[in-house]
Amino acid sequence: MTKLQAARAETTEAYLALAGPELAALCTACGACFGACPMVDHIGLRGGADPKAVTDGLRRLVRGDAAPKETIAWVGACAKSGLCVAACPQRDAGLDAMLLVRIAKQAALNATRQLPAKQDPTAFPRIKIFARLQLSDEELEKWM
């Protein structure tokens, strides 16, 4: 069972605006999360990027500042493996490294615009067609 947190804001947008700076303030840019991430191998940054500089880029992004290209490549490749969470020495202080990476990625998409938005306007229409191919009228009515 996952116990849900009490609400800290009135919208998720407001919550992320609140949580980002809090998490960034806890981050020491030690690079442990970057070192634990299996996606680093897939983007060719293992041994080729300074983990401290890359993770300092997370803090920059959350502030709305541009980050090094290695940070952008890394947050763009985040696949939610979650290994960064346990690797973070600030975890017990309240730093959820995966959430910090997630918020940094959103900043790279929407604030610094260093990541291109990947929009697929056909995603929901496609899902609806799959549903209509397989579900009965009753299931469509009750479930969706």
Add this chain to the structure above:
Amino acid sequence: MDVGTERITFWFGCNMLRHAEMIRLSIMLLERVGYNVAAAGGPAYCCGTAHDHQPHGASNMAARTVARFNDAADNEGRGKVVTWCPSCHMHMSDIMAPGNAAAFEIAHITELLADRAERLAPLLQTEVKRRVLLHRHAGLATHVAVNDRVSGLLARIPGLQLVPGPVHPGHMCSALAAVPGALSKATRETWAAAGAGSCDTVCTIFHSCHRELAALEGKDGVRVRNWVHLVAEGMGIEASDAYLGWRTGGAPDIAAIERADEARYRALVEPELRKPSPS
């Protein structure tokens, strides 16, 4: 069939709608262990996790979905939302609930079934003669020990031999698809492990892995099944898998295509069904 008294909402997410049998099997399993199930999913119950580029829109989607679940908790006594999708589960836990007052708790389907495995055990009377490689990912373990839960459920199926597969990055295969080479590497490693373990079946845990691996059905003599298919087999239920059939050369019935809107099927669905396999 007796329907249980504890009322839950089974939130199957958006993309599981490709796999209607898996939704129905999930509902059946939850009912068999004593839950009264109302299923909910599709775009109207979107968590917003795939809309990072539209923070305001994603925030509105999250608010709408939480409000619907709050209504179900308040008006129908469905105070527990049971997830399938790891994205939905993590997004609800980490982002949706802290940004919206939630009147419910969440649990993953594998947690509920594992917690009531003693009720499932007497139903698993049919021998399933398969040697099964479990296709696993590292993600979601921060929230739910899903790999262990599924392993525990599969271990109760008589005749089934379970081989733990490599643990791949990400929370499911769709997360790897955006990174060049990552999905094909995971797929190759899965098939190599199945071969090394003399397995005849690869078992997926999540829908997006099933979607990606379905195209490889029969490769090297290895079949692809989801864990709910295997549990159903252990109950003597031979579950079909329409998506897998379509992905390996079949097509939906023409009447179903016409009902769904043939032009939209040709434009939106057929290209996915005919795309190359990931390795």
